[in-house]
Amino acid sequence: MTGGVGGLVASPRAWVAILVIGVLTYGIRLSFIYLFGRIDGVPTRVQRPLRYVPPAVLAALVLPDLVTLRPSVAATLLDERLIAGAVAGAVAWRTENVFATIATGMGTLWLFRFVVFG
């Protein structure tokens, strides 16, 4: 995935992305810390949907990396990534620990990739 050409092309794109994301993110962080006194908190109409941003976005980021509908659902159900993801999900649920989740997820992936399927 990381070809020489990709490296050359990626760089200015990446810097533009970094700068724009950075400026907008800083604006979000600064918003109320800077404006406090002029606005009385976040309006309820904004607050309510914001509550669902973390679970919705995170799930939309994770799931397509673990399951794909192509070529077939059956094939993907046997995929090492889904198995490793399921094990890591169980660990995340039990421990709520980032390190434990990464460690068991990677460990399971390697177990299936190098031992079981390898």
Add this chain to the structure above:
Amino acid sequence: MSDSVLDEDLLAGVRDVSPLILGVAPFALVAGIAAVDAGLGLAEAVGMSVIVFAGASQLAALDLLGENAPLAVVVGTAVVINLRMLMYSASIAPHFADYGRRLRAGLAYLLTDQAYALSVAEFGENPDRSRWRYYLGAAASLWIVWQIGTVAGVVLGAGVPDAWGLTFAVPLVFLALLVPAMKDRPTTVAGVAGGAVAVVAAGLPLNLGLLVGALCGIGAGLATEVAGQ
């Protein structure tokens, strides 16, 4: 002005944040590895960690940059992920209201999930604490760990063969953040719907599946909340 008292507040922040370092360090490592995988060099990786300094959005941006998604999609996704900080900013703002603009501008730069959660809890329990020193102790520690971890990740990521699938750590990090985010019925529905729709919509052009999934998830969460009232 007694230095020992002032230092104590700063050190209390450092001390209280230290158990969280164990979770943040591997996350930072993954951000460095993901940067290499997306075709970025050390300068870009560190630049991103310094300028953006928000893990989940960095990983999402790197993922999309690696897939050559349009810049608008990369930026839009990252910014949406960081919108939750609007809540943190509003919530912590009263504690910083007495400070000058320059100090508040600096404190805002360091705002993260962990620094916010830790500080607001401490301010509630311990009103005598120097707000900015405690917060600075916690937030700056996280900043330093994040930068070191990113550099280590770039070095490590460049030296490990592809077969190890180190980038699989990216969805694992999101998974570790996702599970505690699904803490009640509406947030769980938001996660399940967002993930399911994103899987179905994965074939859409411009990586729009992610955005469609996220929006459906948010809508499903709101609908569940309304239905439960």
